[in-house]
Amino acid sequence: MIWLADVTASVLAIGSKEIGADGKGFPLAVDLHTTLIGNQRDGEIKAEARFVRKGRRIIVIRTRITGNEERLLAELTSTHIPAT
DSSP, X not given: OXXXXXXXXXXXXXXXXXXXXXXXXXXXEEEEEEEEOOOOSSSOXXXXXXXXXXXXXXXXXXXXXXXXXXXXXXXXXXXXEEOO
């Protein structure tokens, strides 16, 4: 679930930006705070990410992972900076 939340947040942070062949501009996660609230053995899970703050140098994103019947399984808050 943490991997899914991290990837979902990274995709949101990238948006429509073009990442250089050397990775320049990729939004590096420099802080991840995760709260695992629940789990499930089968079925689908869904990740939804939203900006908390979108600055030029710092981006903060909150990602929610939900499972069956929209049950909250995890929340991840991540801070990203562009790779140089």
